[in-house]
Amino acid sequence: MPGTDPKSLPRTQNWFVFLMVAIGIFMATLDGxxxxxxxxxxxxxxEVELATIQWVVMIYLLTVTSLLLSFGRLSDIRGRRIVYSSGLFLFSLGSLFCGMAPSAHWLIxxxxxxxxGAAMTMACTPALIVDTFPEAERGRALGMMGSVVASGLxxxxxxxxxxxxYFSWRAIFYINIPIGFLTAAGVFFLLRGGKADITRPETFDWPGAAILTVLLGSLLMAITHAYDWGYFAPPTLLLLAICILAAACLLFVETQVRHPILSRSLFAIRLFSLPIVAAVILFVCLFSLVFLMPFYLIHPRGYPVNTVGGIMASIFVALFVVSPFSGALFDRIGSRLLCTLAMAxxxxxxxxxxxxxxxxSFFSIIWRLSLAGIGTAVFLPPNSAAAFSAVAPENRGVASATVAAARNLGMVLGVAIAGAIFNSVFYNLSNGMSLKEYHPLLENIFMDSFHFVMRGGGIIAILGMIISFLRGPERMKAGSR
Structure with a gap:
């Protein structure tokens, strides 16, 4: 990207940009x-069903996932300041309406x-960091941004x-509003005229962006509602057909446009494409756990909601402790062994x-969740570093958006698959009842359904081990890091 060399920017200005970016990404990951x-x-x-309420999570993740690449491309064309500040404003406005929601459908x-709004901010984050910091400081800045993401989670x-x-569930949305509006104003006015305002005279791939959204939306709708409609019911088959047709159309359209949303050349690189697939699998496994554990902790186990929050945080605490060590080990031994071990x-x-x-017992729950957190911490730094190291510098912006999209796609699929499997098993074992009607007599049925999902997640993680190993070794460059 043309513009001022990051080395010529004052260090204080670099870290001010980091602060603005960090606030936005913290809010987006926190809300996730x-x-x-x-x-x-x-x-x-x-008073709604689980199949309805899971869309409170899924619509957010699906929207972010399907639009990340589009907004990343748009920020290249229109400038990152406009896209990023507009995203923060829209995110904060959405938070206001979430807090005021009179019904589940309004909330969704x-x-x-x-x-x-989150897609607009997250799409700009890696590019803003790479654009702002010189190469000697870029790794440190990206590592600190990883800590910000871990903080949000x-x-x-x-x-x-x-x-x-102490308040109500509506407070989790209201807390975003003042921070979001103030940060949006700061980004809009204080980053004016800098590298965040650089534009390109290129066209935006509107057809590709629209088809990608249709592809992901139809896929997730089919996965989520298949247990309710029937796996071979006309609505399910229709959605799957739309998904397949959209995938075919996307492949065709992306070969016809000059600046596609999806870069085929990137996916031809083994050390980029396989880490992307492995990242999707990791987050499928992680979010199937994250989605269902609060229901287990509140219903069969009987913990109050404030205790549940502390227990769930144990998954992500390992990111603070383990991530720096796994990043340092990547410099010495590469990503193959570390990512395979992490999936194990x-x-x-x-x-x-x-x-x-x-x-x-409390300890029995914590050590199991902590093991998942340690695995995630061992996996993420080397996997992301391998993907970024495999592509040319001029493609790192597209690569960073693809890595973020893979993460969110895995989150969406994890929630969808876990919800579909749990509801299907629970419905069949309880003779047509739903989790909304939970009472202590359904404890055994709940646990059977929960265990079924966890076993399925474990099998998917084994697939992730195989994918991680098949990436092969990196050619480590002496002194490159």
């Missing part, structure tokens, strides 16, 4: 995790607008539990959860 802890309260308040629509369950305990740890966590009793 804070809502999970509120789902039981929201479901009880609106408001979450769509939150996700729209860790603080979400704890902060959410406290806000719900996550598989062990999920399989151990498939034997968790209804009244498990």
């Amino acid at each position: 995790s804070i809502v999970n802890i509120a789902l039981p309260s929201i479901m009880a308040d609106f 629509v408001s979450r769509f607008f939150q996700g729209l 860790t603080a979400g369950p704890v902060l959410g539990g406290l806000l719900i305990h 740890l996550i598989a062990c966590s999920l399989f151990s959860l498939s034997f968790l009793p209804a009244k498990a």
Whole structure:
């Protein structure tokens, strides 16, 4: 990208840009995790089914996932300051409407607008960091941004539990409003005229962006509602057909445009494409656990919601401690062994959860969740570093958006698959009842359904081990890091 060399920018200005970016990404990741802890309260308040309430999580993640690449491309063309500040403003406005929601469907629509704003901010984040910092400081800045993401994921369950305990679930949305509006104004006015305002005279791939949204939306609708409609029912088959048709159309359209949303050349690189697939699998496993654990902790186990928040945070605490060490090990041994080992740890966590009793001790729960957190911390830094190192510098902006999209796609699929499997098993074992009607007599049925999902997640993690190993070794460059 043309513009001033980052080396010529004052260090204080570099870190001011980092602060603005960090606030936005913290809010976006916080909101991705804070809502999970509120789902039981929201479901009880609106008196709706689990299949409906899981869309409070899924619509946010689906919107972010399907639009990340589009907004990343748009920021290249129109400038990152406009896209980023507009995203923060829209995210904050969506938070206001979420807090005011009179029904579950209103809340889901408001979450769509939150996700729209989050996609705009998250798409700009890696590019803003890479553009701003010189190469000698870029790794440190990206590592610190990883800590910000970990902070958002860790603080979400704890902060959410406290806000719900002392106020209500609506407070988890209201807290975003003043911070978001102030940061949006700061970005809009204070970053004017800098590298964040650089534009390009290129066209935007509107057809590709629209088709990608249709592809992901139809896929997630089919996965989520297949248990309810029937796996071979006309609506399910129609959605799958739309998904397949959209995929074919996307492949064709992306070969016809000069500046496509999806870069085929990137996916031809083995050390880029396989880490992307592995990242999707990791987050499928992680979020199947994150989605269902609050229901286990509140219903069979009987913990209050504020305690549940602290327990869920144990998954992400390892990111603070382990991530720097796994990043340093990548410099010495590459990503293949580390990512394969990480997937093995996550598989062990999920399989151990498939034997968790209804009244498990606090320690029994914590060590299982911590194992998943350690596996995630071992996996993420080397996997992301391998993907970025495999592409040319001029493609790192597109690569960073693809990595972020893979992360969010895994989150969406994890929630969808876990919800579909749990509801299907629970419905069949209880002769047509739903989780909304939970009472202590359904404890064994709940646990059987929960265990089934955890075993499925463990099998998916084993697939992730195989994908991680098949990436092969990197050609390590002496002194490159």
